[in-house]
Amino acid sequence: MIETDDPELACPIAPAVDLVFSRWTTPILWALHTYGRQRFVQLERRLSSITPKVLTQRLRQLERDGLVTRTYHPEVPPRVEYEITPLGQSLAPLFAGLADWADENLPKVHEARAVFDAR
Amino acid sequence: MIETDDPELACPIAPAVDLVFSRWTTPILWALHTYGRQRFVQLERRLSSITPKVLTQRLRQLERDGLVTRTYHPEVPPRVEYEITPLGQSLAPLFAGLADWADENLPKVHEARAVFDAR
DNA sequence: CTGTATCCGATACGATACTG
DNA sequence: CAGTATCGTATCGGATACAG
Numbered sequence: 001m002i003e004t005d006d007p008e009l010a011c012p013i014a015p016a017v018d019l020v021f022s023r024w025t026t027p028i029l030w031a032l033h034t035y036g037r038q039r040f041v042q043l044e045r046r047l048s049s050i051t052p053k054v055l056t057q058r059l060r061q062l063e064r065d066g067l068v069t070r071t072y073h074p075e076v077p078p079r080v081e082y083e084i085t086p087l088g089q090s091l092a093p094l095f096a097g098l099a100d101w102a103d104e105n106l107p108k109v110h111e112a113r114a115v116f117d118a119r
Numbered sequence: 120m121i122e123t124d125d126p127e128l129a130c131p132i133a134p135a136v137d138l139v140f141s142r143w144t145t146p147i148l149w150a151l152h153t154y155g156r157q158r159f160v161q162l163e164r165r166l167s168s169i170t171p172k173v174l175t176q177r178l179r180q181l182e183r184d185g186l187v188t189r190t191y192h193p194e195v196p197p198r199v200e201y202e203i204t205p206l207g208q209s210l211a212p213l214f215a216g217l218a219d220w221a222d223e224n225l226p227k228v229h230e231a232r233a234v235f236d237a238r
Numbered sequence: 239c240t241g242t243a244t245c246c247g248a249t250a251c252g253a254t255a256c257t258g
Numbered sequence: 259c260a261g262t263a264t265c266g267t268a269t270c271g272g273a274t275a276c277a278g
Contacts, residue, residue: 011146016221021140066231102135112185
């Protein structure tokens with residue numbers, strides 16, 4: 001039995017989880033991965049329930065983390081395009097694996113909930 | 120180009136993300152997966168920064184979702200043991216994949232942050 | 239169009255104390 | 259030991275309005 005004094009960080013995937021699965025990041029990355037390079041307003045419409053403030057916050061974070069690039073075109077009106085990076089693309093197999101897991105196991109989760117709630 | 124009116128849910132992994140990567144779930148599942156069946160107080164000590172209230176909340180949620188079982192032994196003092204279910208175990212390959220991704224790519228993320236912050 | 243600024247409410251978390 | 263109850267707080271996200 002391994003013992004540790006820093007148990008929370010003893011979960012080796014915690015940093016990656018914080019990075020990849022913080023709120024709005026998967027829908028944004030999914031949109032960029034699926035529909036390709038697109039403008040701010042396109043993302044805003046696709047993620048219909050997001051506000052511009054939050055979308056900006058998340059895009060900045062993703063840009064800082066190297067998962068997304070931001071390209072500014074100094075025109076009138078201004079045009080900004082966001083695109084997923086190779087580093088962001090490298091998450092695709094993970095997302096696919098998660099989608100497969102969900103296809104196979106989400107029904108079991110709902111079944112478990114029904115059983116649990118029936119008490 | 121596919122178009123949809125429900126863009127947030129157009130991210131097919133969103134439900135699974137909510138289920139698996141909500142706060143504290145990965146450290147708890149990791150502890151149960153790594154160290155096996157254990158008591159409430161053992162989990163509490165391993166996740167040193169968690170409070171009993173939150174630990175209870177998360178364990179109930181995991182139990183309801185079928186990822187964890189709770190076994191109550193009516194003794195004095197009472198003894199309760201938690202164990203990961205086969206459904207919970209089915210997440211192991213996903214977690215391993217995430218760990219591999221982190222090993223290879225977290226350094227790149229930190230590098231990207233350093234570059235970004237240097238402006 | 240692409241954001242920023244402000245305010246606000248909900249939620250979630252932690253601290254603490256207490257019970258069976 | 260295994261929780262529950264209560265309280266205070268902090269953070270985050272949404273709504274709205276506005277600017278370059």
